[in-house]
Amino acid sequence: MDGSPPAGSQVLCAICRTPLAGDEPVEPCPACQAPYHADCWADNGGCAVYGCSRVPPTAGREALEIPPSYWGQETKACPSCRATMMAAAIRCRTCGTTFESSRPLDRQEFQRRRNLDQRMPGMKKGVLALFLLSILPCTAPLAAVAGGVMAFTSRAELARLPGLYVALARLGLFVAVGQTVAFALAAGLYALARH
Numbered sequence: 001m002d003g004s005p006p007a008g009s010q011v012l013c014a015i016c017r018t019p020l021a022g023d024e025p026v027e028p029c030p031a032c033q034a035p036y037h038a039d040c041w042a043d044n045g046g047c048a049v050y051g052c053s054r055v056p057p058t059a060g061r062e063a064l065e066i067p068p069s070y071w072g073q074e075t076k077a078c079p080s081c082r083a084t085m086m087a088a089a090i091r092c093r094t095c096g097t098t099f100e101s102s103r104p105l106d107r108q109e110f111q112r113r114r115n116l117d118q119r120m121p122g123m124k125k126g127v128l129a130l131f132l133l134s135i136l137p138c139t140a141p142l143a144a145v146a147g148g149v150m151a152f153t154s155r156a157e158l159a160r161l162p163g164l165y166v167a168l169a170r171l172g173l174f175v176a177v178g179q180t181v182a183f184a185l186a187a188g189l190y191a192l193a194r195h
Helices: 038-044 107-135 140-153 155-160 163-194
Strands: 026-028 035-037 075-077 084-086
Touching: 026 038, 035 038, 107 140, 107 155, 107 163, 140 155, 140 163, 155 163
Parallel strands: none
Antiparallel strands: 026 035, 075 084
């Protein structure tokens, strides 16, 4: 090929799907000889013919790039104000409520998540208090009991806390139990020594 399509032909570029004019530079695919505009070939980075060895690798799309639709629906109801909004939306334009993801929520699940979010500042303060109480030997038993109760009754809230607070809660509970056991052993040894 001499770099231009034959005269009088209506050969289409497989990328932009427009005819190749006689005065435009043409870039044929080295593998399948499909003709392209030179700039289309450069922009695409290779051939556009399915199965050709010169087709550029495709990039996978991220989940957020693909607009979700749920059972063919493109809209969903806001669980807070019940206004209709796009399925991919994470903020309601009517009431301003924001959501963690675009997955539709029913009213009960939305209320449960909202309640968890409202308790987060109190949980953070509780974790900090637990950690501070666990450091002092005289308050370590209190911190061990309170930390154990917190670990069993507030699992969902603890799991939603940032990693730093989760680490502080675990460390505080470990230190409090360790200090309580050490204090109990010391008291037992002191009682044995007095007898």
